[in-house]
Amino acid sequence: MKEICTIISDTPYSKDKNGELVGLGPTVEEIDHLGSLFKKIYHFAPLYNIESPKSFVKHQKLNIRVLPMIPSGGKLFFNKLKHVFLFPLHILKLKPFLKKTDIIHFRAPTGFGVLFLPWLYVFWRKKIWIKYGGSWTSNDVPLSYKFQRWVLLHFPKNAIITINNSTVKLEKNFFQFLNPCFSSDIIKNNKNIVHKKNFRNGLNLVFVGRVEKNKGIDDIFKIFQKIEGMKNIKSLKIIGESKRENYYREKANIISHKISILGPLSRKDIFKIYAESHVLILLSKSEGFPKVIMEAGVFGCVPIVSNLPGISEVIKHGSDGFIMDSYNSKYHYKDFQLVFDDMDTLKVCSINIFKKSHSFTYEKYLLKIKNAILH
Incomplete structure (x- = not known):
């Protein structure tokens, strides 16, 4: 008999022009797939009073109900304190x-988790499944994330905790679950696209994510500012939301006409760009293992990524992507130019990342959940 599941996350939702709830596309799609495993899903998540970005979509499964929570947290100290003030109200609404x-x-990790995980530890006696989406080993994370990792290490052994990847030996209730990115049918559809991809007539690069300093966008601009004429590069498309879109648009215009700031796009439009692209560039300063790496990988886009534990444990340098080291928090543009000049290795990496992406399907993810959590 199928069970009832309540999901608590910081996935952003808003209302579209028809007044219907829409949320961040990749997470909404993942929860829709989880809907096939449960009788009913309640999703407690923050509802923002904003115009819905193109990357927000509606749930397709009828057994999923979104329970709006009041947004809290942020960079300012007062906004962080809102977690404390609103916590009793959120628990009251959840009960x-x-x-x-x-x-x-x-x-996890979320700002809400600093209070909710201890509450869960003390008061909840039924089944628990915690998905820790950030890097499990990185020390370059907020103190609140480190606290949540510490709490999870002390959770009862009947609580199932899933992490993206880790070389650290953990208790038996910890499972390594690869972050699901797409359905298996896309692999068959993309096989010809990947094998026909030509790396010798100029490279199309793509960045997908929040267009901000922490995602490495400033570093990307500095690198291409030094690569004269962006040699061997036909285009760099930058996709995602930004609070400083005009600033980055002006900066892109100064550096090269080859750089396009496209803003947030629908998943369908992003996939079209992946099909035409050769390289995904992502130089995040702090990250777990982002879905975009394998979403692009299943289209044969070679990941050029920063050297973070959650990423370097999956991507093998020179085999299915390139791990780029920074020196005193700065990248050497010549390291990137060497990669862009090596067309043969890029082609090999494209085929290999396509093969590796086969492990990141929703079908394999759901099977693992059945075996580890719902057995």
């Missing part, structure tokens, strides 16, 4: 649904 719930699925 009627938790009475019906068989399993709680909490998606």
